[in-house]
Amino acid sequence: MEITLAVQLTLTIDPTEQYPLAVISEVLTKQNITSILVEALVECLNERLVENFCGEKHAYGNGTERFQRSATCTRSAVTTAGEHTFTLDYVEDTAASEDEQSHFRPVEKLIQFDGKRRYQEDISVKVADLATTLSYRDAASAGDGFEKTPSPDTIRRRVKEYGQKLSAFVSDHVSATEADTVIPDGTKCHSQDDDRSQHEVQITLAEDDDGGSRSVLDVSVNADWNTIAGDLDEQDAITDDAAVVSDGERCLVMAFTEEKREHQRDLVHVPRSLRHRLSVDDALDLETRKGIISEVSGELYHLKNSVERHRPEEEYSAIRERIARTRERIEKTTWQLKQFGSEKAAAYLRRGLPSMLTFAKKALDGVEVRWTSNPVERAMGEVAKRCKRDWMQWSQVGLDAVLQLRLIKYQDPDLYSQFLDEALCRSAHRQIHCTVSVDATGGEV
Secondary structure (H helix, E strand, C coil): CCCCCCCCCCCCCCCCCCCHHHHHHHHHEEEEEEHHHHHHHHHHHHHHHHHHHCCCCCCCCCCHCCCCEEEEEEEEEEEEEEEEEEEEEEEECCCCCCCCCCCHHHHHHHCCCCCCEEEEEHHHHHHHCCCCCCHHHHHHHHHHHCCCCHHHHHCCCCHHHHHHHHHHCCCCCHHHCCEEEEEEEEEEEEECCCCCCEEEEEEEECCCCCCCEEEEEEEEEEECHHHHHHHHHHCEEEEEEEEEEECCCCHHHHHHHCHHHCEEEECCCHHHHHHHHHHHCCCCCCCHHHHHHHHHHHHHHHHHHHHHHCCCCCCCCHHHHHHHHHHHHHHHHHHHHHHCCCCCHHHHHHHHHHHHHHHHHHHHHCCCCCCHHHHHHHHHHHHHHHCCCCCCCCCCHHHHHHHHHHHHHHHHHHHHHHHHHHHHHHHHHHHHCCCCCCCCCCCCC
């Protein structure tokens, strides 16, 4: 079907004045030309389709046809092109049975309105995307240049809707990912629900062996780490011998590590955790505690630098020697701490030492495992920027929806764009062809 619209534009200006191009552009924009074109196009399609069913208006013999013109009604809608009011026709099927719909609008067989919603999907998706960065109120005020934007409550409902859809979309794409490295972590956000003061946020990222690509495996709120890990295992999202890189949270480590999976403790967390335990033990003076922390941290970072230097050249004997030296020196420090009566610090080093060396031992097999959980820490920064301001309180559903949109957009922008393309049915662009030509004639000055 081909539709041609004739547009007449009259512009009156004072030739004695000089006008910035920006002013001309703003004046034309205020005419809502795109919105007018959309209305005219839809109403033209409406008339053409009604004629296909009922024939031309007042044509002889129309009264004997099966399909008859019926009522005319208006349908309002808001898109990124502006606010529209369409005049659309109903057609009556005089041969319809009792269980069939006798009245319908032919244009709706060609043009899909978003149910009874006033704000159509293009503007709904865009304001939901704005809400990944701005509060609902700010997103409604910003509007991204739209002529009319939804209210904060409408944006909140759209965010929940698209967040749930995106969660299902990601889950479908996670299946059979078989990630080589998994990087999980958790944080807290203030709750407005009556049954809890804070929500537990769990984020799980995946990374391949060389660290070249990274994606989101799971974003959950108030979930159990065992449930998250079990679901990912069922989907074959993580390999059986994947490395788990995280802090020392026990329930997290227990959930993800199995017989063949090894845990790499984030080396950045080691000095902080050791400092806390030395302080709790209170068996040593401050300067001695600082010296011990510096010594342990220096040994671990020396090992890290050695691996980075020797692994590319496959100098595994040098790495093996450095691992042995690091283990020996930290074990000696552990023994000294126990002798000094610093039991908690000694136990921390004794239990945690194997997981501090995992990245180096994996390097002996030619496998690169990161020594820090920085990627998920940066993702936590995105959570903090959007959801952890002092005055923000969340329902569980609302927080989950915002985090789905925010974190997928940040961590996996290609997948996020793919989701938006699917939500807006952008594949249909290839089936619609539109050409515009303008014949300008000189006017009178």
